[in-house]
Amino acid sequence: MKKSSITKKIIVIGGGVVGITTALELASLGHEVSIIDPDINETVYYNKEMNGSKASLGILMGYIYSRSSGRSWRLRKRSMELWPRLIKQINSIQESVKIETPLIKLARSEIEANAMKKLIDKKKQYGIDLLSENSCQNFSKLLNIGQYGGLISHQDGRINPLKLIQSLMNLLEKCKVKKIGLKVTKLRRIEGNKLKRWEIILSNKKIIESTHIVICAALGSEELLQDLGHKIKMEPVLGQAINLKYHNQVNIKDLAAVITISNINIIPHGENNILIGATLEPGIDASHEELMKIKNINNNVPYWIKQASLENQWHGIRAKPIDRPAPILETLEAGLVINTGHYRNGLLLAPACAEWVGKEIENNSIS
Numbered sequence: 342m343k344k345s346s347i348t349k350k351i352i353v354i355g356g357g358v359v360g361i362t363t364a365l366e367l368a369s370l371g372h373e374v375s376i377i378d379p380d381i382n383e384t385v386y387y388n389k390e391m392n393g394s395k396a397s398l399g400i401l402m403g404y405i406y407s408r409s410s411g412r413s414w415r416l417r418k419r420s421m422e423l424w425p426r427l428i429k430q431i432n433s434i435q436e437s438v439k440i441e442t443p444l445i446k447l448a449r450s451e452i453e454a455n456a457m458k459k460l461i462d463k464k465k466q467y468g469i470d471l472l473s474e475n476s477c478q479n480f481s482k483l484l485n486i487g488q489y490g491g492l493i494s495h496q497d498g499r500i501n502p503l504k505l506i507q508s509l510m511n512l513l514e515k516c517k518v519k520k521i522g523l524k525v526t527k528l529r530r531i532e533g534n535k536l537k538r539w540e541i542i543l544s545n546k547k548i549i550e551s552t553h554i555v556i557c558a559a560l561g562s563e564e565l566l567q568d569l570g571h572k573i574k575m576e577p578v579l580g581q582a583i584n585l586k587y588h589n590q591v592n593i594k595d596l597a598a599v600i601t602i603s604n605i606n607i608i609p610h611g612e613n614n615i616l617i618g619a620t621l622e623p624g625i626d627a628s629h630e631e632l633m634k635i636k637n638i639n640n641n642v643p644y645w646i647k648q649a650s651l652e653n654q655w656h657g658i659r660a661k662p663i664d665r666p667a668p669i670l671e672t673l674e675a676g677l678v679i680n681t682g683h684y685r686n687g688l689l690l691a692p693a694c695a696e697w698v699g700k701e702i703e704n705n706s707i708s
Contacts, residue, residue, distance in 0.1 A: 348372055349702065352541055352549060354525050354565070355557035355681070356381040357394035358502070358691045361509045362427065363557055363680055366695035368516040370703065375519040375549070377541070378558075381510075382522040394687055396657020398582060398618045399502035400599055400606055401689050404467035405446060405494045407460060413666065416693045421496060423692035428500075431508045434515060438508050441598035442498035445472060447480055448489035449603050457492045468495035476596075483593065485643040486602065498598040499608060502688060523547075528554060528565055528677075538676040553676045555698055559660035562669075562681045571673050574663040575682050577625045581632050581656045582618030584610065585649035605638055614652065620659055620685050627656040659684050670697050672705060 349372045353364040356378025364376040403421035408414045424440060431438050448454035461469050472480075472491040481488045513520060524544040531537050531550065541549045556562045559575075566573050593609050600607040608616040617638070622631050632654065636642065660682050662669055667684040678701055680694050 349552045350550070351375075351553040351555060351702070352377060352539070352551045353555045353557060354378070354541075355559065355561070356520075357557065357559065358397075358506060358509065358688050359394070359680060359683060359694060360555075360557035361506070361513065362691040362695040363555055363698050364518045365427075365430075365509070365512060365516055366699045367555070367702070368513075368518050370699055372702075374516075375521055375551075376513065377521040377523060377525055377543070379522060379524045379544075381520045394502060394506060396580060396582070396655055397502045397688050398606055398608060398616055399500045399505065399688055400444070400601075400608075401440065401497050401499060402444065402601075402686075403689055404464060404469060404497050405444065405460065405492065407456075409463050416668075416690050416697075417686075419693035419696070420690050423696065424500075427692050431505075431512055434511050435508070438500060438505050440496075440498050440500055442495055443597055444494045444497040444499070444599040444601065445476075445480070445491060445597040446494070446601045447472075447477075447484070447486060447491040449486065450489060454490040457490065461492055469493070470495070479596070480600070483591065483596075483643065484600070484602065484607075484638070485641055493597075500688065505688070521549075525558075525565060528569060530569070551676075553678065553702055555678045555680060555702075557680050559681055559683075560658065562660070562679060566673070566679070569673075569677070573669060573679065573682075575660045576623065576663055578620060578659045578661045578684065579622050579624060579627060579656055580618060580620035580659060580685075581622075581627055581635055582616055582654065583632065583636055583651060584614060584616055584653040585636075585646060586614050586652050587645050587649040588613070589645040589648065591645045602638060602641075605635055607638075615646075615649075617646075625658055659687075668694060670694060670701075672701055675705070678702065 351367050351372050351374050353360050353376045364374050368374045403417040406417050428438050472493050477488050527542040529540040537550045539551050539554050605619045610616045661684045662682040667682050669682040672678050680698050
């Protein structure tokens with residue numbers, strides 16, 4: 342990538358995958374970058390109270406998106422093009438991350454099956470095919486669903502999110518991005534100084550100055566921007582996931598990296614383990630009833646999942662923009678950029694959104 346001719350001091354607020362990839366993109370352009378998040382230095386592991394990227398299942402549904410035009414499609418397509426490059430950069434330190442493929446989407450009705458056939462006709466060049474009759478029969482028996490058909494995407498799939506975040510953290514250090522494990526309490530303009538436009542006040546009362554701020558703080562973005570007169574409204578949407586250990590001789594591990602049925606995702610995970618998850622409910626309180634819907638795959642649970650033991654469960658909160666499309670990518674004023682509100686697709690869209698931020702800052706250079 343071409344280095345910027347002017348080095349800027351940039352603060353990225355938010356330490357999820359979106360914030361980290363944005364910080365890496367800006368550092369690779371030659372800027373002096375710091376990333377601020379209260380949890381930026383914490384060990385990453387599955388627990389019940391995870392948020393954002395850490396709670397993600399890491400699914401990449403890029404090419405099977407139903408549209409083939411518009412901003413959402415362009416961002417998905419570009420991210421799918423950029424992910425291999427970013428993974429190569431990550432693995433230059435230590436081989437740890439890969440895109441696991443394929444992704445299989447199963448139809449639950451003739452209407453769904455017909456919609457999938459139309460999608461395949463439009464996007465066959467992206468490695469999307471009709472699922473074979475033999476595979477449909479196998480999945481029908483395995484998951485106790487009717488044989489309506491399905492599709493297989495050879496490029497969509499999954500990245501293990503915890504391995505990814507830990508590897509990205511290591512890459513931050515290699516790229517000399519400064520990590521600050523504190524909360525940002527307030528942003529303040531510095532008037533009349535193009536080289537120092539912003540003050541960032543931290544929870545320990547320390548003040549940092551910068552030329553640019555990039556806000557990637559999901560739901561926390563709204564409060565930070567409110568004092569500056571920018572109204573960005575978002576609502577919390579909660580996703581839940583479970584890790585089940587099954588005890589029957591079921592052949593699922595080699596069939597697919599991701600199986601999705603009616604917006605519920607099933608992921609083979611190690612020996613005799615599966616992850617099942619979905620983003621289903623508004624609010625911040627996890628519902629046991631919704632969790633059971635996920636486990637029961639909308640009341641169609643096969644015997645081997647019904648008999649499986651619960652190894653772990655967790656939930657995470659997503660930020661969904663109100664009255665505007667996700668994600669929010671805007672320059673709000675000189676030196677203030679927002680890259681947030683990705684809803685379900687933060688991990689998927691992270692590379693393209695980071696690239697957008699880099700270009701936006703380059704195209705609005707301080708003279």
